[in-house]
Amino acid sequence: MTNNQTLIELDHVALGWKDKIALRDISGCFTRGSLTAIVGPNGAGKSTLLKGLTGQINPLKGRIALDSGFLHQLALLPQMGDLDKSFPVTVHDLVAMGAWKRVGAWGGFPKAEHERIGHALEQVGLADFARRSIGTLSGGQLQRALFARMIMQDAQILLLDEPFAAVDRATSDELMNLILDWHKQGRTVMAVLHDLDMVRSCFPQTVLLAGQVVGWGETEAVLTPENLHLARHLCAGDYL
Numbered sequence: 001m002t003n004n005q006t007l008i009e010l011d012h013v014a015l016g017w018k019d020k021i022a023l024r025d026i027s028g029c030f031t032r033g034s035l036t037a038i039v040g041p042n043g044a045g046k047s048t049l050l051k052g053l054t055g056q057i058n059p060l061k062g063r064i065a066l067d068s069g070f071l072h073q074l075a076l077l078p079q080m081g082d083l084d085k086s087f088p089v090t091v092h093d094l095v096a097m098g099a100w101k102r103v104g105a106w107g108g109f110p111k112a113e114h115e116r117i118g119h120a121l122e123q124v125g126l127a128d129f130a131r132r133s134i135g136t137l138s139g140g141q142l143q144r145a146l147f148a149r150m151i152m153q154d155a156q157i158l159l160l161d162e163p164f165a166a167v168d169r170a171t172s173d174e175l176m177n178l179i180l181d182w183h184k185q186g187r188t189v190m191a192v193l194h195d196l197d198m199v200r201s202c203f204p205q206t207v208l209l210a211g212q213v214v215g216w217g218e219t220e221a222v223l224t225p226e227n228l229h230l231a232r233h234l235c236a237g238d239y240l
């Protein structure tokens with residue numbers, strides 16, 4: 001690790017699949033307690049980076065190092081498109097999945113955990129939705145339920161893939177406040193976002209991707225017209 005504030009360090013990392021490198025030569029680090037936006041055009045490799053950070057895919061080259069004290073402290077809020085809404089599960093049970101690391105998938109569910117679920121649902125404005133099947137929820141309500149599951153996970157490192165896709169402005173503002181609370185509590189947050197105005201107003205750090213790192217650092221220094229132009233150019237061209 002570069003210094004004792006470094007939580008995750010990437011050293012010349014390439015990520016992708018057998019026939020396709022989606023991200024090449026990624027080097028940089030996420031520090032403890034940082035709040036980072038991951039941005040870039042469609043196909044830039046944002047979700048791929050999250051998959052690499054959560055260990056869903058292994059680097060084709062290079063190394064991703066996570067501070068060993070945080071090995072079981074990662075939680076992911078997936079893209080809504082990755083979810084099967086027809087899966088027969090209630091909001092309560094979806095949110096309860098966030099407690100699996102504490103109680104196991106098959107054991108009894110302690111009263112304290114039931115209370116935590118109730119509190120998490122209240123925090124996201126879904127107190128009256130516990131018994132509803134997830135298939136009956138709107139996009140914004142389902143996103144709120146996923147946030148409640150993340151509250152239940154109580155992890156120190158939170159990765160969110162397009163948390164505001166398909167939600168209205170009021171809902172995204174409310175959910176953004178939850179993210180800011182997590183940051184204030186000292187958790188480390190990384191979120192894939194498309195709304196650059198929101199990134200500029202809420203995220204101190206930004207990683208701009210386009211098959212490679214175009215910029216990584218303070219948001220203002222990264223989101224320059226030159227960097228954004230370069231990112232668009234790299235993603236439009238045959239950069240692989």
Ligand SMILES: Nc1ncnc2c1ncn2[C@@H]1O[C@H](COP(=O)(O)OP(=O)(O)OP(=O)(O)O)[C@@H](O)[C@H]1O
Nearest residue numbers: 017020021022040041042043044045046047048049
């Ligand atoms: N399972 C896969 N197999 C092969 N290629 C993939 C796979 N998943 C993603 N890719 C490719 O990797 C590249 C990066 O995809 P990724 O989903 O990381 O982009 P993104 O920046 O998250 O895009 P978006 O903003 O559209 O969600 C794309 O060219 C995509 O087609």
